[in-house]
Amino acid sequence: MGMHLAVNGYFWNRPFNGSGQYTRRLLGQLATMVSDLRISLIVPLEPGEAAPADVPDGINLITVPIRTGYLGKLLFEQRGFPRAVRDSGAEIAHVPYWGSPLAAPVPVVVTVHDVTTLLVREYRRKASARLYTSLVSASARGAAHIITDSFYSKLAIRDHLNIPEEQITAIYLAAGPEFSSKSERLLDMAVMRKYDLPDFFTLYLGGYEIHKNVTTLIHAYTYVGPAMGKDHPLLLAGRRPQPGAN
Template sequence: MHIAYNGWFWNQPHTGSGQYIRRLLHYLRRVVPDLQMTLVLPPGYRSPEDLPKDVSLVMTSGRGGKIGKVLFEQRTFPQMVARVGADIAHVPYWGAPFSSPAKLVTSVLDVIPLVYPEYYATGFFGRLYTSLVRASARGSAHILTLSENAKNDIIVYIDMPPDKVTVTYLAADEVYHPRMGAERDAAVREKYHLPDEFVLYLGGFDWRKQVNQLLYAYSYVLDGHDVPLVIAGREPQWGTKRFPDMRAYADELNLSDHIHWIGYVDEADKPSLYRLARVFVYPSLYEGFGLPVVEAMASGTPVVANEIPIMEEIVGDGAYLVKDGSPRRMAGAIIALLLQEPLREAMITQGLSRATQFSWRKTAQRTLEVYQRVLNDS
């Protein structure tokens, strides 16, 4: 079996798609050491990082930018699939070609632009690209996605038959563990100038992440509990509909003296950051999976999140879920996990147990089953 992969996001490990393709190929290699894999790289990639053993590389040339991405997806990648003679073409993100010389498997990690088009499918190019990839996804022999919640949305918004969509859950990598690397943890604390105790948010800042809910909740926490809030993640250009200005909102709530904005965090530092936090808060309104929550649970850090369908599916009883997106209830959950040691220990134990139910080995095995099914359907 020979699989050719679209490698557009390979050198972007800070993105969900970049993390997904890297981990998937590494674990496919572990599960099937002799699986033939070819990674087709976009223009400009000359030194791919973190490449698994015995993965063939195909370099390409062409334009960059948005137009270059479409050309790579629709023209260059299919041409390279034909050239290497692959049995299956796997696009590990929502960007399938209309025509493929091999059986096409597409990973649709979420359908956020279809659920919230007013925020994520804006402008002429945004609307056009969303329409393009929605239509092209329907031509896939099979779609992989990350949760039952995402599968249901794919069935509704892309109009795919349920038997053509398979859930392959993500997982925390092995480095996310409650007892690993005290020296590393100390180095990370010093690198990012972290306080002795803190509550953590790590993630994006677009509208659906609901960082404003966390900030409002924190204004209640600070009424009686002076524990700093650390906000981690690459900051966007603030002040748009998609990215409301959270720094300005923090100023408006008089929180600035209590917040540490530490910016982008290196992948290697994330396990320590989770372990050092007293509580991890993830107030998102919508996710395809919600990997940071599983990473935090695997690190032995209690989690607070909103009670939304995807969080109920992924965390089960392994996190403190807040009803109705209420900032007051979120504040109460944070305070309870800071002060009530029995509750805190119970959440840590339940979170660790829940995190172990997900594994990249299972994800790789499930993906291989889909590959085999697609080939057999011919």
């Protein structure tokens, strides 16, 4: 019988979020590539939220009821998830985003994608945000190991969280199978027709948080755009930013 891994599935039901995609792709690969690994996915459910029905075969789904809002997320990370790990009998736990518990019954590996909330002043304005960042910074220091997405982030974690470099491993993200040179011409035509798109364009697809630098992109395109001509517009896709949001 192989090792039993418990995974924090807070973002599983948020597949359009970066951490949600990371969690889903990671478990999909682990389930197919590591035959003797037992995986328990621990997913919190807010009142009225349905349990996920798209968990890969062979993965044990554990649901934990939580309250709504940021407090519910915090209580799940620090109490609900560790308890579920203990009850599952797992030997090791993974939190695929910067939100590991201060105390856990087994060694914890946490993925810290970046330390943006430490580096960008706008994310430190609210006392609650500063307290949460302090909490997850302390919990990261107590983790058995840190995974991050790039060598730059590895050095940033070392310098800003004071974690020894040998405790941090950079594992680069791979492109998904949908990013292929093979053209799905019929699908492309349907999408272009739906949104009335030109044949050529520059696409930004992502969030509008301040650290995404979308404002800089727009400013830069005011210089690039005229040289490229009106046939190459800049398209911004993603959730519409809310007034007053970072």
